[in-house]
Amino acid sequence: MVRLLIFTIVITLLACCQGAVIVDFGHEHISVAWYSNNRVDILNDSHGNRNVYSKIAYRCKHQDLIYGQQAQSIIGNQLINTISPLYNEMEQIENCTIQQDFTSLLALQIDNLFYKLDNENNTRISLTDLLSLDSRHSSYFIIPSTFTPYDIERIRLILPEVQFITKHKLHAGMILDAVLKKVIDIKDEYVMIDCGAHETAITKVKMINGTQFSIVSSNVIPLSIHQLNKKLAGLVGSVRGVSENHNFMNQINELRVKLSSNQEITMFIEELEKNVTITRDQFNSVIVDELKPLENVLNNIKSELNENATIFVIGGLSYTPRVKELIEQTVGNYSIRLSGDQYLMESAKTLITLDNMLDSPMNIIDIIPYPINIKINEQEIPFINNEHQVTLDQVYNIPLSKTNKLEFVADIDGTKRSVRIYSIEKMEKDTNATIYFSSIEKGFVSSIQIENSTIQLIPIFNSSAIKEEIKEQREKEQTKRESEAAIIAKRQEYEMLLNDFKRYITSGIDIENLESIFVDVERRIVWLEDQLDLNLEDIEKEYNEFKTKYEKELALYFDFQMFNLRMETMGTKIFKVIEEMRLLRMNQAQEYAKKINDAVQHTSNRKSDRESFEASISKLYDEMTNKVHKKKRSITLRGYWQIFGYVMVAIFVILILYLSFFKSKKSTVTKRPHIKHH
């Protein structure tokens, strides 16, 4: 029963490794972590959730079909049809249910993690923000739920370099991490009991020579939340023949959780329209058979367990009192409960930093959590199952009767799924086939040989079609993002012009029909603010219409803007000259500053005033530069001493304030936008 896994982890961590994306891809939820600089951050989606639903089907007739319980009930009802696996295209699908080979959607969902983690607001978030460059190029690790090699193949279409962390390796990583974090002392033996939503996995790990962890055995048994819920549902009563009604199963799950802390629960079951009372004893009595496999495995382990072994228990089901009791009765008290996404992700990181850990250089036995049968001539023969796992890098001889097709079929909770189909030509008689596996994680069978025959893999899905679809979708999104950016830019341009123009007409400049123009500009601003989904043409149309309508006024405004720019430059030049005069100890500095001050005080924004102001300022500036030149010629500077130029500085400040009146007006105008109505 106990299978030996010659697979050791030496406790030597690499100093560091580059960033990596770690995805915990569960049946019900997905969480994504980004690992860099020795830190592991679990990424949030747009709502701050660390978990996103693991969807294998998308919006369909206004219902989200979600993998796990919900999707299973649909598959159970055989509402099978095809859908385009692409996320955004649901409107086009009328008659939609889950695709027969629904696993392809797992791969597409991984793609979604990059592009649509925030699929509500259609923005790329966390992941790519964090990585700044296309995260597709970083290392990528996935902790899969029960993926078939078929799923894995599809995921590789999108992430060719992805590596998978199998459950028993993750368990070893969790133990190793607990040791490294000094949560526990180094012991000779550890047992990890992982009671999950869809299966229970038990991994035994041994410490060798104080430096190496070795996975001694790994068992996967079908004890699951799903299974116990089914039993409890049977106890509660059936709902018009639909035992897997989603709402009903949710209530059952709630009932099961409540029974963990209560001896008796009365609950109003909506589907039955009545109150149902269930005691813990009743529940315990209906799950006896379900717990048998766990008991058997634990008894087996117990018989060879070191008295000082540490037992870890993880997973939601471990809170169920009967499961807890059973573990305590067989392997003794356990005190260590390792849990939480963060811990899991950090353990995965620890594994990743181990040299060659994931490449599994040694001869390992890989565990497939469900049986695989070989189907020949419509007959299935068992091939891989719990008792008979596969050792990699070995050749298996399988006696075959004459056939022209060889199919590998996975039996997942009673659902048969084709994982590989081969066509066989020129097979003449019954013979032995040799089957070779190099890595189960990297694909199912590496090679098959049957004497005198030609064997070809029949693709069960068209990968080039999927690739095309993904590419197309990506291009579409890119175009969409670009056009959105263009709309935003145009909108901002128009909005800025409107606001500046409004400020201009309300700053005392002689414009005819000021009142009606003001009202119109205000209306345009409000319109722009209200219309949230304008397209580029809409905005351009309005913008051009505005420009044409106020051609004359806008020309004045642009003229005024140019004046302001010129004055800004002039202000800087004058400041420099006054500064120079001050250094040259010229008394005229004060005099000129006063003149400039006067000019500033006695002008207005009107065009004619502006022109004469500009002319007089330029004249003053010329005079000043001439004087400075003269002075420079006649004086040799002997020393450097300072005149306190407070006055001039003050005057200069006034000048600058005037020249940059646009900026100061901005705030006042915004504060009282309805000036000059009369």
Ligand SMILES: *[C@@H]1O[C@H](CO)[C@@H](O)[C@H](O)[C@H]1NC(C)=O
């Ligand atoms: C996720 O959200 C939590 C708070 O909800 C925050 O503390 C954390 O920094 C966020 N993580 C990332 C990676 O943004």
Ligand SMILES: *[C@@H]1O[C@H](CO)[C@@H](O)[C@H](O)[C@H]1NC(C)=O
């Ligand atoms: C997404 O859009 C909705 C509605 O526009 C908004 O309420 C929500 O805050 C947005 N979420 C994020 C993260 O921007």
Ligand SMILES: *[C@@H]1O[C@H](CO)[C@@H](O)[C@H](O)[C@H]1NC(C)=O
């Ligand atoms: C779904 O498709 C099938 C076969 O094309 C058709 O018979 C059925 O009426 C369709 N159902 C709906 C709801 O459109």
Ligand SMILES: *[C@@H]1O[C@H](CO)[C@@H](O)[C@H](O)[C@H]1NC(C)=O
């Ligand atoms: C433990 O160490 C000893 C001495 O170095 C070595 O001979 C032995 O093979 C090691 N045992 C294992 C299981 O590696």
Ligand SMILES: *[C@@H]1O[C@H](CO)[C@@H](O)[C@H](O)[C@H]1NC(C)=O
């Ligand atoms: C169910 O029980 C609750 C309280 O225990 C009670 O208020 C309610 O009327 C009951 N409903 C039915 C249908 O018996």
Ligand SMILES: *[C@@H]1O[C@H](CO)[C@@H](O)[C@H](O)[C@H]1NC(C)=O
């Ligand atoms: C268990 O631990 C105790 C105390 O550390 C030690 O005396 C004993 O030899 C250990 N037993 C085994 C089987 O290692």
Ligand SMILES: *[C@@H]1O[C@H](CO)[C@@H](O)[C@H](O)[C@H]1NC(C)=O
């Ligand atoms: C488990 O713990 C209980 C109380 O904490 C104790 O009475 C019992 O002897 C322990 N059992 C074992 C096998 O250590």
Ligand SMILES: *[C@@H]1O[C@H](CO)[C@@H](O)[C@H](O)[C@H]1NC(C)=O
């Ligand atoms: C393969 O072909 C050879 C020569 O034609 C023949 O003798 C042999 O029996 C064939 N083997 C099988 C298994 O059909």
Ligand SMILES: *[C@@H]1O[C@H](CO)[C@@H](O)[C@H](O)[C@H]1NC(C)=O
């Ligand atoms: C097939 O393999 C079995 C043992 O694995 C062997 O006994 C048998 O002779 C083989 N048959 C052929 C036709 O090679």
Ligand SMILES: *[C@@H]1O[C@H](CO)[C@@H](O)[C@H](O)[C@H]1NC(C)=O
């Ligand atoms: C797969 O899809 C591609 C692109 O859509 C198509 O050209 C090709 O013929 C398809 N192959 C098969 C075997 O259907």
